[in-house]
Amino acid sequence: MQLLSSHGLSQDFIIKATFYFAAGLTLLFALLVVLSRNIFHVAIYLAMTLIGIACVYLYLDAEFLAIVQVLIYVGAIVTLFIFTVMLTADVDTGSMRVMIGRVSVAALVSLATFFILTNVITMTTWNAAAPAQEPVSLAQLGKSLMSQYALPFEVISVLSLAALVGAIVIGKAEKR
Amino acid sequence: MIPQSHFLLLGAALFSIGLFGVFTRRNAIGILMSIELILNAANINLITFSKFSGNPDGTGQIFALFVIAIAAASAVVGLCLVISIYRNSKTILVNKINLMKW
Secondary structure, X not given: OHHHHHOOOOHHHHHHHHHHHHHHHHHHHHHHHHHOOOHHHHHHHHHHHHHHHHHHHHHOOOHHHHHHHHHHHHHHHHHHHHHHHHHOOOOOOOOOHXXXXXXXXXXXXXXXXXXXXXXXXXXXXXOOXXXXXXXXXXXXXXXXXXXXXXXXXXHHHHXXXXXXXXXXXXXXXXXX | OOOHHHHHHHHHHHHHHHHHHHHHOOEHHHHHHHHHHHHHHHHHHHHHHHXXXXXXXXXXXXXXXXXXXXXXXXXXXXXXXXXXXXXXXXXXXXXXXXXXXX
């Protein structure tokens, strides 16, 4: 950092440049997720997108969330997707001609949603002078997870257990 | 300092891309992947508001953790259903699955 600063690049500029690079890369891979024809490539692009989002979390002072994102999403969920793609060898993409009508309607709807959201975000006056506060520490996060949010935490545990049991029951091979 | 609205714009763009994917994918696994994109857009918004709201107890980050847990559970059950459907009808293209369509 000091080396770069000595070449006339301020720290603020470096932060901004790397953030917009990471955000652009994330959006590029997200577009590839929805546009690629090969479902196996889509899984790889999804992993790249999720890593990019973890980088964005770092700019929001959420280091723990970035680590959890990489561990759970990239480590577990994308692996699960890849295994499912391999188990269901159905890469039939169909002809493009029947898709055109649906693609144009979908593009219209999602672009309209994007423009509405963009207008709302740019027209709202956010409190620009946000207080320069300390980032939330991991100890603080754990404390409020165990005290103030103990009940939702337990509900999530029950939900995970239910998902586990349900996955085993649904995925169990039928007896012949 | 990156302004708050740029994070929110990133979230909005990811949400729209995920919405497009849900509408256009014919493969059930592709639809589940697009839903993961939408959930991640929601997470970016939650963490952005956690940072910029001036609330020091990190409520937004905890809610993002809950969203990640629910996304994992939904992905597990959804992929399990996909495998079960594939076992029964040998296809996972959602326009060919019409067993319960009247």
